[in-house]
Amino acid sequence: MHFAKPLAGRTSLALGFFLALSISEGLVVRAQTAPSDVAAGQKLFRANCAGCHKWHGGGGGGYGGDALSLRKTKLDRAAIIETIGCGRPGTGMPYHLRDAYENGACYGLKENDVANGMALAANNFLRPTEIAAIADYVIANVKGRGEPNYAECVAFFGTGSRVCNIYGDQRTAGAATK
């Protein structure tokens, strides 16, 4: 599954314009998008975020770097959108907006301002609407949750797999492959 959807010339121009406006207002990519489809957000989360933040958003160490917990995050929707789009230079959190560091849209920084290799690009870039959908999913289903549980796991993966066994549902536990 790849969600790389290159921003076509016009869209990117428009985005640049919007971002430039945002900066002048000191808002920086805090897009005012309407709440979106949470199911779509979940799909996008799975494809783009779960590798580092885990399916449950709890994060932790791993080859994806040391991802923070989105269950415990204090960030609001706008700040989550900003973090997804701009990443966090100097950490393992990549930016998901193709033009994040081309026109000062992120933290007012351009490519040359960010020390070489400090701002990491995501494997797949996302459109602003996709980023908003992920943020809405994080707010609705991840932020503020306690320990992950079986129901939440099944809601994420479905029931076809033993991936949720360890959360204690006995219906599937130990169902060996024959």
Add this chain to the structure above:
Amino acid sequence: MDRNRSRLFGGCALGLVLALGLMGKPAGAQDVTDQRLLNADQEEGNWILHHKDYSAQRFSTLNQINAGNVKDLRVAWTLQLGGVEGGGIWSHGGLEGTPLAENGFLYVTDGWGSLYKIDTHGGQGVLMWKMDPKTDHDWAGAIACCGVDNRGAAFWHNLVVTHTLDGRLIATDKETGKILWQRQVANPDKGEVVTGAPLVVHDMAITGVAGAEYGIRGWIAATDLNTHQELWRTYTIPAKGEPGSETWKDDHDALATGGGSTWVTGSYDPATDTIVWGVGNPGPDWDNAYRPGDNLYTDSTLGLDAKTGQIKWHFQHTPNDPFDYDSVAENVLVDVNGQKLALEADRNGVGYAVDRTNGKFVWALPFVKQFTWTKGIDPTTGRPVDYDPSKGVQTYVASVTPSRTNKVTTICPGNMGGKNWPPTAYNPTLHLWYIPVIESCNRITVEETIPGKSFKPREGFTGGGPSDPIRITGSVTAIDVTTGKMAGKAETPYPMLGGLLATPDLVFAGQPDGKVMALDAKSLATLWEFNTGGGVSAPPMTFTVDGKQYIALLVGQGGAWDKWFIDSTPDLKRIAPGSTLYVFRL
């Protein structure tokens, strides 16, 4: 063995019968006995063990394709395989396997463990059957640190034996492709998955496990192929009180989650009945203050008694490892200067030779261009010179070593190596050992691991993580095994993620940008190159059919690179997943 093929194969049968008729001999499976496996190097046109023979030299004596004519090598045929779908945290599967070849039939696996039998007679590749083990994608894929991978199959009599990512050993009938039996060897509920090819020795299939990034306690297990029962399981991390446990000096049972994966197929020395197998990193990877002590048998090579699995000897490369410098590498068994050596190219960037009868150190040589974590290897002990036996927590070159006080740091080689799983190859005439090198540095961020809190089943247990702001390249580096000195380095624009094949005067390699190449065995000059148009992360092999030599290679970006390490090779982002078998001929 069911000879009644026409009923089994339906439409395929006619073609097969014709092919057999033309060949004028009963092709198909022969019994793969212990004796044949012991003499695998003498079956010139076949490739019946994962690493070609028990010594893991990956050297073929075939020389129809040679330095003089390799420029004319071209694609004979290709075959699309499957297994490209995602699962767990992975958006796609990939190919890392080495095909097996017997009497003109190839046996290959895809990342999810499907096994394909391909008839290569008549200059083409015809799929005879596919065994799909119905791997539980999310169960396994959510805890596979490093991709949806399967490195190949093993033969035993009329069976083809394979693993699945979700931890099973599967025995398939070579003629029909039917699963005859299977056994759960590893437990994904504990964070264990299996990616390596089985090693068949005597009547056992040896299984290695992956999961040191998930707090497993590693092991190597032997399944009796006659009874389907486990014969032995040797843990690579001792239990409390066992020999080696004194090298875990903490007070919070770090042993129990100590890592020590074994996911690269080992080698076997029949003369001493010893299995030689590499062991991976300790867990948590980068927070070595959590586990003071040398942490045996992590980052070690083990010599195991084949009958019992007992550890006869060990040699450790990176004690109390703070870098993720696995020693999950194949050991290449060679005899030179009257010495019986085991050669290992380590993630830590050093090539080692030890005496394979007792594990005694012989020589070591750093084979990477950038090497910062230690000032060197002690020529008498084989230990890093900055190793301090009086310290529980090693700091090596402290300014670069990840630690609780040096939380963001750049290490060379990076945590992928050095040399990762892709196999080396050895030319026994030239005494040259070829290493597929990742020329790298990367950045490590340390997170302190908290006893009783940080470990959760199926969750990452790494004490931090890598990131890759620095460009990574590669090389094929040759070491003269008679002297332990470097004999050449052919630099490549990308890291070597696929492994090597040696023939009398050539070395074959593939690159993650899709290029396949043949190098001159002595000068390492590129004599032939072809772009497959996909990512290569599997080793080439060679075989004959109808009297002609072919080179076969799986193409389809596998492993962890495009998910975790792509920032170091940004132009590889354009490579799409794929799943193709390429076969070349003159």
